Amino acid sequence: MKKLIFICSFIFTLTAIAQIPSESNPIENNLKTGVISGIIVDKITNTAIPYVSIIIKNAEDKIQTGGITDDEGSFTIKQIPEGESIVEIQFIGYKTEVKKITISRVNSKIDLGIIELKEETSQLDEVLVVAETSTITQKIDRKVINVGKDLTSAGTTASELLNNVQSVSVDSQTGNISLRGNENVRVLVDGKPTNINVADLLKQIPSTSIKSVELITNPSAKYNPEGMSGIINIVLHKNANIGFNASINTGLTMGENNRFNGSANMNFKTGKVNFFANYGVNDGKNDNYGVVERFDNNSVQNFDMQDDSNSYLLKVGxxxxxNDKNTFSFYTTQNSRDNIFNGNTKVTFNNVLNSNSQMVVDGESDTKAYNFNYTLDFEKKGHNLELEANFSDSESPELADYQELIRPYDLTSNYNDIVKNERGTRLFNIDYTNPLSENSKLELGLEARFNETRNTNVTTQHEFIYDSNGNLIDDGNDWFETKLKDYTFFEYNRDIYSAYVNYNQKFNKLSMQLGARFEQYEVDGTFVKGNETINYTDDIFSIYPSAFFTYNPSDKNQFQLSYSRRVDRPSIGQVNPIREWSTPLITSVGNPNLKPQFTNSYEFNYTKQHEKGSFTLGTFYRRVNDNIDRILNVDPLDEDKVELSFNNTESNNRYGFEISSNYRIAKWWRTNASFDLYTQKESGIANGEQLEVTNNSINFRLSNNFTATKNLRFQLFTMYRGGGESIQFKVDPMWMINTGASLNVLKGKGTVSLRVNDIFESMKFKFKSENPYPSTGQFNWESRTAYIGFMYRFGGGKNKAKGRKSRDKNEAQNGGGFI
Incomplete structure (x- = not known):
């Protein structure tokens, strides 16, 4: 701990020396002739305190310079401008002392003498104040859920917290996020896209770091139009307090396997620089198992899978x-993941074991990202220019081994895949905002995105070895040799150039925003398998308009009507025409003829604030053209197998409504409930058959938070997720009941959390299908688990962070946090 404080204090010293005079701040151009000195001691023990932060401010509360005390508690700070200044003396766990000084040519050296610091037992309250209950606010283009203690205690990580947010679902098995039942959703952190796998990232963000969750179900033209169901933006608490602040979070999940997660968040702000660092780790195993039964050929596939992985996430910036007009921010994110997947599949026909295959995949991934941001604020409030550049590169090699475990060996089923994946992303954008008047605002922006993907797959096949007499050599070792069987390669590059314009106007109680985004989308792909080469190109220019109208008849009532056009473009996995083995009876292949799907989305929302909480009612309609859907066809190479691919269905209409409420039933009992019902009409062709289906689904959540004492809380959470139906599958509903408790310890600086998820082990994925073959299936995972966690927060100092506009947002945010 002492070394950590020393490092932060040393950084303070360097930045204090590096203060740059600015013409926009005339006080900084005064003669810097002043010198102050003193000794800092503990009031009770009278011992010297090393590494104490000394901050010098002018009368306008602007930081001029600073320093730290040495091992003897002494300090000397030079080059203090003439005039009145304020000296703030800060140290972790102590009350901040404030002294006023006046530097002149006559009195340029001031000795403050011995300064006694008192211990601060309630200093933590200045760092972070979280409301008792969550609240909902409907803004011009988003719904904002301000996270209170009722949601914070619902989970230890962002992934678990989001599963308690209305309209949002997190798949307990894969970690995938869906909004209004659709997984085609973008996730932003502080308004910025993340280059890290979203499921991994959300497990690393502590729920206590989250200030609010923004549901942008109908994004404006300012946003990237990809993501049919909308955008989820996670806003983190501003972590730019003067001095040193940190938190440590760790936990253990116990089920069929034990899994560990931990994270540390630190920041040090001094002078004109805010340093931040975040580190998170996840380690453990997950078991999954399932069965698929086909009735046409009396076959049964039994799956037993285990994923053993550990991941690390580091962000430093x-x-x-x-000065007040110019801000520069930079950070780097380093993410690594090691993973061993072990899957076993048994296939029986008429109760006779036909195949027992094993797949072992040893993979890893390394992602390095760098972000640079510059913001220029003009004289007029809200008038600014923001430049941003993102660079991201990742590598994810794999070694997959497929083996048939039944003798006599069928060596055509024994082979290795050596895979090399490389991806690179470059993003450059400019955002300009100009308030034309008190009631109007103009937003303009330019963006260029370049995505490159390269994949190489070398397949080696085992072949029999015979002796000179033609007999198979089978001594347990030297009975086969490995030869090159196949080679595949694909390169897939996407370039997107875009520009947007938004105009905002307020008429008394009515607010309006009109906008349009213009995009040029270019794709160039090459797929190679052996001697076969397939080229894929696409070149599309599109316009994405948006319109928002908000009416506030009073402070407690709000109505909103909105429209936007969005797109979902085919991914590389959806267009890759190279056939891949999935299971003994399923082969996966992409469709290079896929077209983008476009969505026209309409929404209406009403929000009512009342004394004990809030109430929101919303309805929506979406018209999807050329809907991209997953299709199972009879495998043209083997009619006993099925081929998993993608296709554009004719149309897809989705509409529904949702109700949500936060309500304080009693002083000790608060509830957070949401209900949504949506209908989806879909038509398309599968196996040459025209199919049409109407799917109705109901989802419900209820979270109860009980306050037993000032430091002890209990929670009971219930969730019901309705079944679904597509043109080929029917999925059964799922439900879950969780319970938990949290206890504040160590004078409020620490929190112990206990939780049990899926008490009745009711979460399972169960489906049935009649096309292409009559079949049923069910998959289970480690849904019933117990969790114990501990979080400790330390640090001090009042928040003096300077907010700045974050990309893809209309609010000020800091540069720190997980991204």
Whole structure:
């Protein structure tokens, strides 16, 4: 701990020396002739305190310079401008002392003497104040759920917290997020896209770091139009307090396997620089198992899978406030993941074991990202220009081994895949905002995105070895040799150039936003398998308009009507025409003829604030053209197998409504409930047959938070997720009941959490289908688990962070946090 404080204090010293005079701040151009000195001691023990932060401010509360005390508690700070200044003396766990000084040519050296610091037992309250209950606010283009203690205690990570947010579902098996039942959703953190796998990222963000969750179900033209169901933006608490602040979070999940997660968040702000660092780790195993039964050939596939993985996430960066008008921010994110997947599949026909195959995949991934941001604020409030650049590169090699475990060996089923995946992303954008008047605002922006993907797959096949007499050599070792069987390669590049314009106007109680985004989308792909080469190109220009109208008849009532056009473009996995083995009876193949699907989305929302909480009612309609859907066809190479691919169905209409409420039933009992019902009409062709289906689904959540004492809380959470139906599958509903408790310890600086998920082990994925073959299936995972966690927060200092506009947002945010 002492070394950590010393490092942060040393950084403070360097930045204090590096203060840059600015013409926009005339006080900084005064003669810097002043010198102050003193000794800092503990009031009770009278011992010297090393590494104490000394901050010098002018009368306008702007930081001029600073320093730290040495091992003897002494300090000397030079080059203090003439005039009145304020000296703030800060140290972790102590009350901040404030002294006023006046530097002049006559009195340029001031000795403050011995300064006694008192211990601060309630300093933590200045760092973070979280409301008792969550609230909902409907803004011009988003619904904002301000996270209170009722949602924070619902989960230890962002992934678990989001599963308690209305309209949002997190798959307990895969970690995939869906919004209004659709997984085609973008996830942003502080308004920025993430280059890290979303499921991994959300497990690393502590729920206590989340300030609010923004549901942008109908995004405006300012946003990237990809993501049919909308955008989920996670807003983190501003972590730019003066001085040093940190939190440590760790936990253990116990089920069929034990899994560990931990994270540490730190920041140090001094002078004009805010340094931040975040580190998170997840380690453990997950078991999954399932069965698929076909009735046409009396076959049964039994799956037993285990995923053993560990992942690490590090983010380090800084915000540099040159002056009130210029801010520069940079950070790097380093993410690594090691993974061993072990899957066993048994296939029986008429109760006779026909195949017992094993797949072992040893994979890893490394992602490195770098972000640079510069913001220029003009004289007029809200008038600014923001430049941003993102660079991201990742590598994810794999070694997959497929073996048939039944003798006599069928060596055509024994082979290895050596896979090399490389991806690179470059993003450059400019955002300009100009308030034309008190009631109007103009937003303009340009963006260029370049995505490159390269994949190489070498397949080696085992072949029999015979002796000179033609007999198979089978001594347990030297009975086969490995030869090159197949080679595949694909390169897939996407370039997107876009520009947007938004105009905002307020008429008394009515607010309006009109906008349009213009995009040029270019794709160039090459797929190679052996001697076969397939080229894929696409070149599309599209316009994405948006319109929002918000009416506030009073402070407690709000109505909103909105429209936007969005797109879902085929991914590389959906268009890759190279056939891949999935299971002994299923082969996966992409469709290079896939077209983008476009969505026209309409929404109406009403929000009512009342004394004990809030109430929101919303309805929506979406018209999807050329809907991309997953299709199972009879495998043209083997009619006993099925081929998993993708196709554009004729149309897809989705409409529904949702109700949500936060309500304080009693002083000790608060509830957070949401209900949504949506209908989806879909038509398309599968196996040459025209199919049409209407799917109705109901989802319900109820979270109860009980306050037993000031430091002890209990929670009971219930969820019901209705079944679904597509043109080929019917999925059964799922439900879950969780319970938990949290206890504040160590004078409020620590929190112990206990939780049991899926008490009745009712979460399972169960389906049935009649096309292409009559079949049923069910998959289970480790849904019933117990969790114990501990979080400790330490640090001090009042929040003096300078907010700045974050990309893809209309609010000020800091540069720190997980991204």
């Amino acid at each position: 800084a915000d540099i406030y040159f």
